[in-house]
Amino acid sequence: MAKTKRIITILLRLLALGATLSATVVMVTSHDSREVLNIKFTAKYNNSPSFKFYVIAEAIASGYGLVALFLSWKSSVDRLIVIMDVPIAMLLTSSTSAALAVAEIGKKGNSHAGWLPICDQVPKFCDHVTGSLIAGFSAAIVYLVLNLYSLLVVLAPLFPVKP
Amino acid sequence: MAVQSGEKLPMFIWSNPRNRWTLLVLRLLAFLAAAAATLVMVLNKQTKTFVVATIGTTPLKLTLTAKFNHTPAFVFFVMANGLVSIHNLVMIMVDLLRSKLDYKGFRFPMVAILDMLNVALLSGGANAAVFMAELGKNGNSHARWDKICDKFGTYCDRGAGALIASFLALAFMLLVSFISILKLANSSSHISHNNN
Secondary structure, eight states, X not given: OHHHHHHHHHXXXXXXXXXXXXXXXXXXXXXXXXXXXXXXXXXXXXXXXXXXXXXXXXXXXXXXXHHHHHHTTSSSSXXXXXXXHHHHHHHHHHXXXXXXXXXXXXXXXXXXXXXXXXXXXXXXHHHHHHHHHHHHHHHHHHHHHHHHXXXXXXXXXXXXXXX | OOSOTTOOOOOOOTTSHHHHHHHHHHXXXXXXXXXXXXXXXXXXXXXXXXXXXXXXXXXXXXEEEEEGXXXXXXXXXXXXXXXXXXXXXXXXXXXXXXXXXXXXXXXXXXXXXXXXXXXXXXXXXXXXXXXXXXXXXXXXXXXXXXXXXXXXXXXXXXXXXXXXXXXXXXXXHHHHHHHHHHHHHHHHHHHHHHHX
């Protein structure tokens, strides 16, 4: 029983690690440029502080995921890893929602503030950012599932077996 | 067994009345902060008249309004804070009626799960609104987006107040969630120790 729990936890952590790594990499490599009437219109991820925060948060989460994957084999620091999972999950949800807010403005614009959408000028950048946001969103969901699993099955079983 | 016998978890003594009131006071503070954030953002509105052009001697005026529901991020912010304040209110009532609303100790996991989900929701809402507000304050020269805070100063100030209240609510909710998880872990260890 303990072995199954451990395998499921390791699988979930692998999934989350893959998602956060791909989110970071895809966002960092997203750039596009276009020349319109002698004006060069470049779009990179570090033009917006929200995307910078997103990249930094996902990088921290992938580093933590790598460390947690190796440390969860030892049962002495098991509790500490479970405790540290919660703020990392919160960091992921906040960074994803921040990047989503700015990306939504980039796609649809805001007519009340006079902000025009930029996605028709730099479509490759928009596609890259969309892919990265999907990966980040799934990483946040996986981390939430991991937290719930650790909380309800490993730490305090919902239906404890009476001895 | 839920908790190994060699593990040491911080054991709050829940029969001690001072510890019982800590959680209630924290929930009350979180409810007040989240409700304040919701209200300030919902009532955030500023109208301003601009002179656009002058034809002859009569100036052409344009009236612009800044409201919270022009921006989807602020709508999400209002909804998240509203949900969190309702959740805290319901949890305070559950805490006060603890013996009547229980089924085989199911209360502890439910409260812990709901607290954790609400912390995630609140952090998402607050962060989205913060970055939208930063965009409104500084603009973005690369995307040719102008800042709006120099024209709508009161709107920006009230929005900043709502954001501060929301982050305070987030801090309190983090503490509440931590205590709920501790309660859950202690309750299960009590059960397994009592059965042994």
